[in-house]
Amino acid sequence: MNFHVLKLFYYVAITGSVTKASERLHISQPAISAQIRKFERENQILLLEVKGKRMVLTPIGKRLIDPLEKLFAMGEQVQQIIENHHKFPEGQIRIAGNYLATSILIPRWASLFKQSFPEVKIQITTTNSQEVMEQLKNFEADVAIFSDMEFPSHHTDIFEYRELYKDEYVFVVAAKHPFAKQQVKFEEVMSEAFIMREEGSAARERLVRICEEKKVQQPRVELQFNGVNEVIQAVIAGYGVSFVSALLAKPYLEQGTLAKVDVENVVSNHSIWMGYRKKELKVSYIQSFIKLVMKQISINI
Known part of the structure; x- marks a missing residue:
């Protein structure tokens, strides 16, 4: 079996085009196309076909995606373990x-973990929930902490997910804002200037979805930051409204520097999840970190 060609086909399938697969694999487009067509002729099958301007999978092409994903996921994991052994003989996690996790959750867990495993190197990356999942999927992360409204359903044959906290998104303003601690209609609050994270952040994606459900124009984002703490500081300074995690806003609400806005008929619950590869693909110190997190969660409940 020609696994090289199957890998070419797999990347064309998941990226949606030969061009994107070529950029990712650093192999010319003609070479990719030629090798896939040769494989199809040798096996008397058709994996891809062009419909209009789109390249789509044939029925047998679709059937191959799941087993190939498992195959290449394990292969990449093996390669990563070998590379990490040379770079970090003592281990690396x-x-x-997402910004919520790295602001108030991960620092404590990382500190406790290092006290027990001082020889293991820890690399922490902060980004939005969407990119966090991409890093886990692309083997750029071993553990992902992110926000989502529902149980993550994709790639459950490879990854495992645990719910860490239940949370909600709330509208917040500065303490002296006219909406502070007031009940207002959704349309009213949406007419205000908003301060938000970038597109792809969980809170912003959820707010857009609420607007679509209620058929209300999307928020007018006047200030945008790549970090949620920057968003909160801008709101505290007195300009605009934001939509943030209640867990993150809690200390500012208790201090009185932020105030919650009670928006009629809007309840937006979400959960904080931990994702990682299933047991057979994890090394011992990653298992130890996961156990530490779950123990800390049980202590704080």
Whole structure:
């Protein structure tokens, strides 16, 4: 079996085009196309076909995606373990978290872990929830901490997910804002200037979805930051409204520097999840980190 060609086909399938697969694999487009067509002729099958301007999978092409994903996921994991052994003989754990996780959750866990495993190197990456999952999927992270409204359903044959906290998104303003601690209609709050994270952040994606559900124009984002703490500081300074995690806003609400806005008929619950590869693909110190997190969660409940 020609696994090289199957890898070419797999990347064309998941990226949606030969061009994107070529850029990712650093192999010319003609070479990719020629090798896939040769494989199809040799096996008397058709994996891809062009419909209009799109390249789509044939029925047998679709059937191959799941087993190939498992195959290449394990192959990449093996390669990563070998590379990490040379770079970090004592071990390394890569944690990707959204801004909520890296602001108030991961620092404590990482500190406790290092006290027990001082020889293990810890790399922490902060980005939005969407990118966190991409890093886990692409083997750029070993553990992912992110926000989502529902149980993550994709790639459950490779990854495992645990719910860490239940949370909600709330509208917040500065303490002296006219909406502070007031009940207002959704349309009213949406007419205000907003301060938000970048597109792809969990809170912003959820707010857009609420707007679509209620058929209300999307928020007018006047200030945008790549970090949620920057968003909160801008709101505290007195300009605009934001939509943030209640867990993150809690200390500022208790201090009185932020105030919650009670928006009629809007309840937006979400959960904080931990994702990682299933047991057979994890090394001992990653298992130890996961156990530490779950123990800390049980202590704090």
